[in-house]
Each structure stands twice: as structure tokens, then as C-alpha cells.
Amino acid sequence: MSYRSEPVHTHGKLPKTAVVLVNLGTPDAPTTSAVRRYLKQFLSDPRVVEIPRAIWWWILHLVILPFRSGQSAKKYDSIWSDEGSPLKVHTEKQARLLSGYLGERGHKVRVVYAMRYGNPSLPSILRQLKEEGCDRILILPAYPQYSGTTTASIFDAVFAHYRSERNVPELRFIKHYHDHEAYIEALRKSVLAHWELNGRPEKLLMSFHGVPKRTLLLGDPYHCECHKTARLLAQALGLTPEQYLVTFQSRFGKAEWLQPYTAPTVQALAREGVRKLDVICPGFTSDCLETLEEIAMEVRHDFLQAGGTDFNYIPCLNEDDGWIRAMAEVAELHMIGWPTLMTPALKEELEEQAQITREAAARLGASQ
Known part of the structure; x- marks a missing residue:
């Protein structure tokens, strides 16, 4: 089995922590072709449809995609905003607000969002975090209630992605928070x-x-x-x-x-x-x-x-302040033990690392 190439390793670089907020997904546009692509990916997931693959392939490609794509596109068009898909717009804002809220509470973490189906895809975001040096990743599904059709499908996608990675980060998964206060x-x-x-x-x-x-x-x-x-x-x-x-x-x-x-x-x-x-x-x-x-x-x-x-x-909770606070509390609970809080010792360590990097850059410049 071949593995994807790893980023160039830098000695002494401190690993980072990331929180990935994952939602279901959305078409890229309210058009028949975009909706067809989205539905094909969504409905091809065996977690979503448990009908035997050989039978389901014919139903999906000969019945559902040809007829349902156009109908669904009209529905998407009726809710599409100037900013784009409401689900994507809200999820992006939630991730940005969650990042700010965790930062205010003293956590040094990278917060990004991804979609299980559609864009930005979960694999692309996980690759991006690898390039950024994130070695601790918390997966936060946007589903409070666990279901094999939703939450477990996200877990499947994460595991599938890292099957092709040589250096797998430390992973944590939030299963549910349906009863979180x-x-x-x-x-x-x-x-x-x-x-x-x-x-x-x-x-x-x-x-x-x-x-x-x-x-x-x-x-x-x-x-x-x-x-x-x-x-x-x-x-x-x-x-x-x-x-x-x-x-x-x-x-x-x-x-x-x-x-x-x-x-x-x-x-x-x-x-x-x-x-x-x-x-x-x-x-x-x-x-x-x-x-x-x-x-x-x-x-x-x-x-x-x-x-x-x-x-x-x-309306849904969307960017409600109480909801952002709730996500932060759920994330904090599952990051216990990870060095995310900016303690004096961690701050000193980061400053020392920054100084080492500056000195190395200066030596490189002098040698040239």
C-alpha cells in the first residue's frame, strides 16, 4: 500500500491542535448538475442507504439522480441567499465564532469547518491541517444526536482518509451532546x-x-x-x-x-x-x-x-451566542489533557521556539 507524501519535517516545531466542525454538506450551486453531484456522493454512502449495492446502484443512477436532481435544484434555489447555501454560510460563521470564543477562554487551537459531502470536503481539510502542523485533531459533528447515518459516516470518512497517511495525528471524536446542559x-x-x-x-x-x-x-x-x-x-x-x-x-x-x-x-x-x-x-x-x-x-x-x-x-441556533458557548464547552470537555491553554510555561516554550526559528533564518540568510 502506498501512502501520501508527508510535509517536510521541521525539528523542534511544536504540534498544534485543531477542532474540525463537520456538517452534512450542500451542493455548490442550486443547479441540476451541482445537485446531481451532491446527491450522488450523499446517496452512495452505505451508511445513508443500506440497500445492497448492486441493487441500489441501478435505482440511484436510473431513477433518483435523473429525476430528483432537477426537483431538488428548484428547492435549493428557493432558499439560496446572496452569500450562498444557508447551511454552508452558517457553518462557516459558527466555526469562526467558535475559534474566537475558544481563544477568549485561553485556548490556542485552530478551528475549521468541513462537509461530509460537497465542499470544503473533509479529506481536503484534514490534508490542510497536516500541512499546518496540526498533530491533535478533535472531530466535532454538527449533529447533537448520534446516528449511524450521520455521525458514524463522518467517523468513517476520517478513518478512510488516514488509512493513506503515514503519520496519523492524535484523534478524538465527539459522538453526541444531545443532553448537554x-x-x-x-x-x-x-x-x-x-x-x-x-x-x-x-x-x-x-x-x-x-x-x-x-x-x-x-x-x-x-x-x-x-x-x-x-x-x-x-x-x-x-x-x-x-x-x-x-x-x-x-x-x-x-x-x-x-x-x-x-x-x-x-x-x-x-x-x-x-x-x-x-x-x-x-x-x-x-x-x-x-x-x-x-x-x-x-x-x-x-x-x-x-x-x-x-x-x-x-430558526435553528445558527450563530446564537448561547450555541457557540455550548459548542465551546463540548469541545473543551473533549480536549481535556491536551496542551491547548496558553499557560506561562507554554507561552515561554513558544517564545523559545520562535527565537530558534528566527536564529535559524538569520544563519541561513548569512550563509547565502
């Missing part, structure tokens, strides 16, 4: 801020991304973690069981997925007499196609058509 608190404050401006609804619906029901039966903890997040958030808001619901959205294909489904549920609520409904998507930390188009547009239409009169979508 700061994450729940950020959600609570975002809901209360929305209610302060718009008033309280008759029901609060918490919609999570769906996965096939068989994943639950085979041992995936995603369903349980979604319900725990919902329960903790409801308790923090002082809601009774009758005042909130948990549903699952984005069903794909004919197989049974986790229930209850979001769209039919909001229609039933409207027919039962619920007139004011708020929907929040706690499993998404950045607004994206599934929140801005599916929930804020399609599900809203379903609710109003069924007789509801007041539908409000509560």
Missing part, C-alpha cells in the same frame, strides 16, 4: 425569545430528521436521543406532555421510517382545531433545505391548508 439552554433561550416576539402557541412541535425504522430496531440510538432532547427542552420550558409533540421529517422511499411523520401530524392538528402552531428542529444546528424549505414552506402550507391559521417556524 448548554445545548439545551441555548434551545430554551431561542424558543423563549421567539415567544416573546410572537406569543406562545397552542402546541410546540419538535421535528427531527427521519431515518428508517429498521435502524432503531437494529440498535441505532438516534430515536432515543431525539426524544431525550425533546423531553429536556420541554422540561426547561415548563411544558406539560400535552403542550408539545415530537415528529420526524424528510421521509424518503417507501420503507417505514420513524414515526409520527411531521407533515401528516400538523395536518391532523389543524383538523383537530389547533390554530396556532410553532415548529422547531432541534436536531439541525444550521438552517438548511430541510428547515427553510421543507418546514418553513411545505409544512407551513400543509398546516394552513388543513385549517390552521398561525404557523411559526423557530
